[in-house]
Amino acid sequence: MTPNTHLPLYWPVFMMQGVAALIFSAVTWLLPQATLGALIAIFAAFFMFDGVSRVWLALKQKDSSPYWYLTLIAGALGIIAAIVTVAMPQLTAMVMLYLIAFWAVAIGVMEIVAAIKLSKYLDGTMLVLISGIISVVFGGYLMFNPGQGILAVLWLVAIYAFIFGIILCWLGFKMRSLQKQGESG
Template identity: 40%
Template sequence: MSSVQAPQAPGGHGSLAPGAELLHSLARNWWLEVLRGVAAIIFGVLAFAWPGITLLTLVLFYGAFALIDGVLAIVAAIKGGNPMPRWWLALVGVAGIVAGLLTFVWPGITAFVLLIFIAVWAIILGAMEIYGAFKLRKEIEGEWLLVLNGIISVLFGLALLWRPGVGALAVVWIIGFYAVVLGIIYVMFGLKLRKHQPDAGTVAHAA
């Protein structure tokens, strides 16, 4: 298994540079990205396969997915040492949890309002993933996956804000397609991170 050759931070104490520290922590928990991807794919397939699903039901399921994804993102942010390099991932998690909880605790909420929540969540998700890719660009070749994911998420959110009143069937297909693409990219990125797990020697040197 290849090890990450991390640049040293100024000061000469063997500590990792911010980008390398971020890569190390994400790589240790690569399976969380895969799990996020699997959850998204399951949701997307459900949207396509459930005959006659209503928009409100789909959006409630999406709220559940956002909640699960938010929890996993926060776990990935705080697991494995100093969480500061992964604050953007924690923000993604908080946004997902808030969006998910609002879909269940707001009495009488409409599908239209839920779509707005989803759109805002997707834009925050996309922006933070693009930021994360920027931080990782010198450490891993697969950062383009995060950029692609971020761009797709931002465009998805903007599309919902631009035409929130589009037909229910069209929204179902758009959300389902987005979830499947999001999930596939998450899985690919997780497997890419797996190849960058630090070996014992690298971790000891970083310490």
């Protein structure tokens, strides 16, 4: 029995990822300014929480760890990142743009590899391969065209997430049918 034999058991994960991508797509398309503002606020809150907790931890470890100051520096940098995020949301938006770009390329490469490996076990993995190629192209486009405007990019992200969600839901259904075939066979 190969490890890939268990893959169809995880079809609900693909379905949940697909539905989450579809919901994200709808919210981003309908409320791009709010989506951008929410993402920036989440970044700021995370940086602040992380920074403050690291400063607290560093101060608690001051007597027991010779490297406590490294944690203190990391905490201070987190607090500074939170302040910069709030003070310069445009800079944060550009950083987020690049994070999305790198994420899309990484996901795309993984989808291409998965499509090639799954093609031995499933028919119709061409859509996953195409999704991977689209992800890589999309990420590359974002990296080399950052000046197109973050709102336009958010709309592109919404379209991408919609396509990605549809393909993941389709893959979940295919895996579910493969699982049912395995149970009956």
